[in-house]
Structure formats: C-alpha cells, structure tokens
Amino acid sequence: MSITLLSSPLQGFTDYRFRNAFHKYFGGIDTFFAPYIRLNGKMVIKTNYDKDIQLKNNNTLNVIPQIMTNDADEFIFVTKFVQSLGYKELNWNLGCPYPMVINKCMGSGLINDPDRIDRILDRVHSETDITVSMKMRMGYEHSGEIIDTFPILGKYPLKNIAIHARIGKQLYKGGVDLDAFQRCVDHSPHKLYYNGDITTVASYREMVKRFPSIDHWMIGRGLIADPFLPSMIKNNTDEYPEDRFEIFSKFHDTLFSAYEQKLTGDKMIIMKMLSFWQYFATPFSNPTKIVKKIRKAKTIEVYDDAVAEILDNERRFHYSDISY
Ligand SMILES: Cc1cc2nc3c(=O)[nH]c(=O)nc-3n(C[C@H](O)[C@H](O)[C@H](O)COP(=O)(O)O)c2cc1C
Known part of the structure; x- marks a missing residue:
C-alpha cells in the first residue's frame, strides 16, 4: 500500500522557513499543514499568517492552510482569503488543548458541541466552495466526544479527519489512546489520518501493524526532533545516511x-x-x-x-x- 506522510502543524516551529529548509535537505513529506490562522475577533489577517502561506514563500511545497475558530463569519472570511491565494482546501483545528483556547470554546473545547460544529459547517458549505478537512483530538473530557460528532460530520463532504489520538485534557501527557482511535476507525463516516507520537521508524511500523486500513500518517514533533524520520519511513529503513x-x-x-x-x-x-x-x-x-x-x-x-x-x-x- 502506498502511504502519504503529512507534516502536522506546530505553531512557532513549522512556518515556511522551517518547511522550506526541511524539504530541501530531508524530504519524505507529501503535504505540510500550515500552523493555524486565528483572527481574535477582528476580520484582519495578521502579516505573519499571510506571509506563512503566500505561494511565493511555499513554491516547492504542497501546503494546506489551517484555521482555528468557533465562528462561521471568521471561517468564511479566512476561506475567501486562502482562496484568493489559490488554495482549494482549509483545515479546521479542533485539537488545540490549551486553556485560553478551551475557555473560548475553540480547538478541542468545541468537540463537545456538535450543534455549533453543524451550524458552522452548514454555512461554510452553503456559502463557499472550499474543501474542508478536520484536525481533531478525540474529545476534551473523554474520547467518546468525537464519536458523538460523527453523525454531524457525516452530513458534509469533508475531505478527511486527521485525529491526534489524545483528549484535550491530557495536553501532551500520557500516551495516545489507540483503542479509542480504533473506535474512530470503526465509526467514522470519513477517511481518517492518524496523528500522535510517531517518533521513530519502529513506532511508525507498530502503528501500521495496528491500523492496516490507515494510509495517511501525520508527524509533528517527531519530524522536528528527527528530520530524517519521514524519508527513512518512506525508504523503509532504520539507517541514517552516512553523511x-x-x-x-x-x-x-x-x-x-x-x-x-x-x-x-x-x-x-x-x-x-x-x-x-x-x-x-x-x-x-x-x-x-x-x-x-x-x-x-x-x-x-x-x-x-x-x-x-x-x-x-x-x-x-x-x-x-x-x-x-
Ligand atoms: C508547540 C506546538 C504547536 C502546535 N501547533 C499546532 C497548530 O498550529 N495546529 C494544529 O492542528 N496542531 C498543532 N499542534 C499539535 C500537533 O500538530 C500534533 O497534532 C501533536 O503534536 C501530536 O502529534 P505528534 O505526536 O506527532 O507531535 C501543536 C503542537 C505543539 C507541541
């Protein structure tokens, strides 16, 4: 089975400077998710976000921009902005676990509100023609929250749902919950990408064995810690190059x-x-x-x-x- 490797976004790390340097020297990543764009109440795109996804700064890369919001007007505003740059897809962040985001019912704090997710997706799909993909944790309080969103998500032609197999409350502590991810595989109405704790070729192989139906794998921290990892996975080797x-x-x-x-x-x-x-x-x-x-x-x-x-x-x- 041919596999696709995606760079999971890390705000403050995987900006266009990192992505370009990474791609030039290591390769192995098919598509880079850009760190989220967040508006904070004003319909203005900050210069840093703008620069990060301008095509001229990403001209050898496949990039998908991302938004973090709980508001349909913001979603539509950012959609028009990314479309004006030539992007066809916008990824929605329902994964961020930090208290200042959760307190505003964004990121993983929005997963337990399927009605609000429904209202936002409904407007985005009726008022724009952007392709929407999701990046989610499995919940904030518990891993069943995501399962309760599936009937709503199933109403929309989402490209995929990338799942970081933790809940928000964990932040980055504890392990990924692979049994809960399996429940997502069993119930999701959409194609799933796996994300979480792929840090070595061995850990990637374990995941492949456990989830044979998954062919899209997202790597975040592991790619920064060991930028050789994606190309080693692609080349099916544990060996680093001599140089x-x-x-x-x-x-x-x-x-x-x-x-x-x-x-x-x-x-x-x-x-x-x-x-x-x-x-x-x-x-x-x-x-x-x-x-x-x-x-x-x-x-x-x-x-x-x-x-x-x-x-x-x-x-x-x-x-x-x-x-x-
Ligand atoms: C410093 C930092 C910044 C992050 N920024 C984002 C972000 O902008 N958008 C997003 O969807 N996830 C973000 N994440 C989550 C990662 O993309 C990824 O889902 C998470 O680290 C789990 O994958 P990993 O174990 O491969 O790192 C961030 C994580 C960290 C540690």
Missing part, C-alpha cells in the same frame, strides 16, 4: 539564516534556535547536555562554536558506535 551530520549541519545553517533575517539581535535568534534544539537534541547522545550548552550561548559566535562542537561530538560518537 547524516553534514546534512543536518547544512539544514541547521539554512534555518538559522532564515531566522537571522527575520529576528533582530543575538538573543532573539539564539532563543528561537534553542526552541528548535529542545527537539533536535532528542535523538542525539546527551540531549540535556546539548540543550544546556545552547542555552549558555549568549552571542552568535559562542552559539556557532557550540553547534560545531555538538555536531562534531555526535559524529565521533556515531563513528565509534559503528567501529567498536
């Missing part, structure tokens, strides 16, 4: 330059890169030490030396691993 650290180094430098152009001052750039290193360090030999080293860097000169030393150590660690 793993050279490739990573070039990718890092491309990402760094992109943020150097956006941000002002060493501190801001290093802070941004530190947030990435909190993921990048995960598959390396001593993640805590690596993050500490980056955190200690206060100038770009010191940061550059730290990165060179980290990659050199990893290369040697890896080399000695193979040789002895």
Whole structure:
C-alpha cells in the first residue's frame, strides 16, 4: 500500500522557513499543514499568517492552510482569503488543548458541541466552495466526544479527519489512546489520518501493524526532533545516511539564516534556535547536555562554536558506535 506522510502543524516551529529548509535537505513529506490562522475577533489577517502561506514563500511545497475558530463569519472570511491565494482546501483545528483556547470554546473545547460544529459547517458549505478537512483530538473530557460528532460530520463532504489520538485534557501527557482511535476507525463516516507520537521508524511500523486500513500518517514533533524520520519511513529503513551530520549541519545553517533575517539581535535568534534544539537534541547522545550548552550561548559566535562542537561530538560518537 502506498502511504502519504503529512507534516502536522506546530505553531512557532513549522512556518515556511522551517518547511522550506526541511524539504530541501530531508524530504519524505507529501503535504505540510500550515500552523493555524486565528483572527481574535477582528476580520484582519495578521502579516505573519499571510506571509506563512503566500505561494511565493511555499513554491516547492504542497501546503494546506489551517484555521482555528468557533465562528462561521471568521471561517468564511479566512476561506475567501486562502482562496484568493489559490488554495482549494482549509483545515479546521479542533485539537488545540490549551486553556485560553478551551475557555473560548475553540480547538478541542468545541468537540463537545456538535450543534455549533453543524451550524458552522452548514454555512461554510452553503456559502463557499472550499474543501474542508478536520484536525481533531478525540474529545476534551473523554474520547467518546468525537464519536458523538460523527453523525454531524457525516452530513458534509469533508475531505478527511486527521485525529491526534489524545483528549484535550491530557495536553501532551500520557500516551495516545489507540483503542479509542480504533473506535474512530470503526465509526467514522470519513477517511481518517492518524496523528500522535510517531517518533521513530519502529513506532511508525507498530502503528501500521495496528491500523492496516490507515494510509495517511501525520508527524509533528517527531519530524522536528528527527528530520530524517519521514524519508527513512518512506525508504523503509532504520539507517541514517552516512553523511547524516553534514546534512543536518547544512539544514541547521539554512534555518538559522532564515531566522537571522527575520529576528533582530543575538538573543532573539539564539532563543528561537534553542526552541528548535529542545527537539533536535532528542535523538542525539546527551540531549540535556546539548540543550544546556545552547542555552549558555549568549552571542552568535559562542552559539556557532557550540553547534560545531555538538555536531562534531555526535559524529565521533556515531563513528565509534559503528567501529567498536
Ligand atoms: C508547540 C506546538 C504547536 C502546535 N501547533 C499546532 C497548530 O498550529 N495546529 C494544529 O492542528 N496542531 C498543532 N499542534 C499539535 C500537533 O500538530 C500534533 O497534532 C501533536 O503534536 C501530536 O502529534 P505528534 O505526536 O506527532 O507531535 C501543536 C503542537 C505543539 C507541541
């Protein structure tokens, strides 16, 4: 069975700078979901959101924009905006678990209100011709909430429902609930994509074994932590390329330059890169030490030396691993 890999959006991480650098050096992702657009009550698209999905900034990528809202007027406004850029699909975020979103009945806080979901989807489908896809958790309080939305979702020609197999209340704690995801597979009126905790080729293979009918897999944090993961999954291998650290180094430098152009001052750039290193360090030999080293860097000169030393150590660690 041929499979499709999708990049699950991470606000603050998988913007067009990351997506382009990732695609250039690693590949393996068929489609990138852009982080959500949120209007906050005003019918205005903020510059950052606009820039992130402009076609000229994504000209070698397949991108699907995303909205987070609980309001049909906002949905229709953003639909018209993304259509004006040439997009045919808009993904609706019913997954975000954070209290400031839940308190406004958005993200996973909207899953337990099927009537409101119905009213929004009804207007979007009668007033626009956008293709709608969903990205959901399985509920906020409990994993049965999503099942109660299925009769409503079944009324609309949704392209798919991507499910992060947790509930909102968990945030990112605890494991994914695969039995509950199986119930979604059994009851969904639409095609499902699986999302959650695919961090290694082995964990991907486990999921494939468990859910043989799923052929679309979304990877979020695992892709940032190990950008080789999607291409290794596609090539059905556990082996990294021999020049793993050279490739990573070039990718890092491309990402760094992109943020150097956006941000002002060493501190801001290093802070941004530190947030990435909190993921990048995960598959390396001593993640805590690596993050500490980056955190200690206060100038770009010191940061550059730290990165060179980290990659050199990893290369040697890896080399000695193979040789002895
Ligand atoms: C920092 C951060 C930002 C996120 N931003 C978004 C977002 O903009 N839209 C969305 O649908 N999900 C967002 N998510 C959720 C991820 O896309 C994904 O569903 C979740 O991390 C589970 O998948 P994973 O285990 O592969 O990371 C975010 C997650 C994190 C940790």
